[in-house]
Amino acid sequence: MSKAPLRVAVTGAAGQIGYSLLFRIAAGDMLGKDQPVILQLLDLPQAQQAVKGVMMELDDCAFPLLAGAVATDDPNVAFKDADVCLLVGARPRSKGMERADLLTANGAIFTVQGKAIAENAKEDVKVLVVGNPCNTNAYIARAAAIKVGRTNPANYHGMLRLDHNRALSQLAAKTGKPVAALKQLVVWGNHSPSMYADYRFTTADGASVKALINDPVWNNDVFLPTVGKRGAAIIEARGLSSAASAANAAIDHVHDWVLGSDDWVTMGVPSDGSYGIPEGVVFGFPCCCRNGGYEIIKGLEIDDYSRGKIDLTLKELEEERAAVASML
Ligand SMILES: NC(=O)C1=CN([C@@H]2O[C@H](COP(=O)(O)OP(=O)(O)OC[C@H]3O[C@@H](n4cnc5c(N)ncnc54)[C@H](O)[C@@H]3O)[C@@H](O)[C@H]2O)C=CC1
Numbered sequence: 427m428s429k430a431p432l433r434v435a436v437t438g439a440a441g442q443i444g445y446s447l448l449f450r451i452a453a454g455d456m457l458g459k460d461q462p463v464i465l466q467l468l469d470l471p472q473a474q475q476a477v478k479g480v481m482m483e484l485d486d487c488a489f490p491l492l493a494g495a496v497a498t499d500d501p502n503v504a505f506k507d508a509d510v511c512l513l514v515g516a517r518p519r520s521k522g523m524e525r526a527d528l529l530t531a532n533g534a535i536f537t538v539q540g541k542a543i544a545e546n547a548k549e550d551v552k553v554l555v556v557g558n559p560c561n562t563n564a565y566i567a568r569a570a571a572i573k574v575g576r577t578n579p580a581n582y583h584g585m586l587r588l589d590h591n592r593a594l595s596q597l598a599a600k601t602g603k604p605v606a607a608l609k610q611l612v613v614w615g616n617h618s619p620s621m622y623a624d625y626r627f628t629t630a631d632g633a634s635v636k637a638l639i640n641d642p643v644w645n646n647d648v649f650l651p652t653v654g655k656r657g658a659a660i661i662e663a664r665g666l667s668s669a670a671s672a673a674n675a676a677i678d679h680v681h682d683w684v685l686g687s688d689d690w691v692t693m694g695v696p697s698d699g700s701y702g703i704p705e706g707v708v709f710g711f712p713c714c715c716r717n718g719g720y721e722i723i724k725g726l727e728i729d730d731y732s733r734g735k736i737d738l739t740l741k742e743l744e745e746e747r748a749a750v751a752s753m754l
């Protein structure tokens with residue numbers, strides 16, 4: 427017997443990431459090849475015609491798993507009974523624009539959407555914020571949702587998976603090992619150049635990647651800036667932000683959260699106080715997923731270098747948090 431469809435709400439459905447994301451969700455890449463889905467697409471009134479066009483193309487793919495699709499400009503309709511919400515819609519950073527400028531522009535959007543999710547979605551809804559600045563937008567949506575109650579505050583995430591995947595790829599190139607051989611990577615902190623991609627625990631076919639590379643100068647001067655500034659490098663090259671790789675990372679994040687992971691995955695999750703990160707701050711942590719839930723991996727040793735990096739990215743998040751405090 428086929429499974430009952432799950433409802434997936436996607437905001438910013440007419441945007442670039444939306445265009446890379448929706449077809450893969452409908453093809454079963456996110457929730458499984460046996461899991462029917464209903465897409466609930468939210469975008470601004472002026473983008474509704476474009477969303478209709480995307481829906482026409484979804485029709486034309488004749489996806490066997492696509493059990494329905496609706497388009498709306500009303501968050502209460504988009505999030506109704508949603509099992510998963512992907513909050514992609516936001517004002518994207520354009521060439522030369524600072525992330526800080528995005529904070530106020532996006533704060534209002536995520537207050538409204540957090541409230542609408544808490545009032546309308548399933549009680550165990552899983553929410554992933556992609557729209558930047560995604561950690562703080564997730565923090566805002568979670569704060570608005572907590573005021574309503576009903577949903578699980580632990581289920582409001584920000585997306586660090588693109589940073590994780592970028593770091594994996596750089597490490598594979600450096601070590602000459604296939605991506606699939608690399609295990610136990612973590613990217614701590616904010617989805618911004620301040621993030622700290624940490625391969626001290628990473629193994630390649632069981633061997634220590636840190637020992638294989640054995641090059642702290644490369645780590646500090648090449649690896650971390652390359653991963654941290656990759657988004658800006660893509661914008662510089664394409665004139666547009668990274669859409670296909672961001673969509674891929676969103677699919678990876680939700681896929682592993684729902685279906686489980688056999689390796690560590692980096693997720694931007696509300697801190698439970700682990701590693702000295704204040705409770706509630708949405709922070710990139712090493713996680714493992716099972717039975718539809720996730721856990722922060724505890725007890726990893728934090729050396730002085732790492733503590734410095736983690737504190738730096740936390741400081742940035744604390745500043746973002748202070749900047750939006752009056753909106754909450
Ligand atoms: N976390 C991550 O790793 C990454 C995040 N991003 C972020 O994702 C976001 C989306 O990027 P793109 O798809 O390239 O942008 P885009 O500009 O192509 O699309 C954004 C869409 O969101 C819609 N939108 C704006 N406000 C909305 C609202 N209040 N409700 C619903 N829809 C709304 C717009 O009408 C547009 O269709 C940006 O904030 C970008 O910075 C991009 C890449 C990676």
Ligand SMILES: O=C([O-])CC(=O)C(=O)O
Pocket residue numbers: 518519558588656657658660667668
């Ligand atoms: O800065 C942006 O808008 C794009 C982004 O987050 C990334 O590619 O990491």
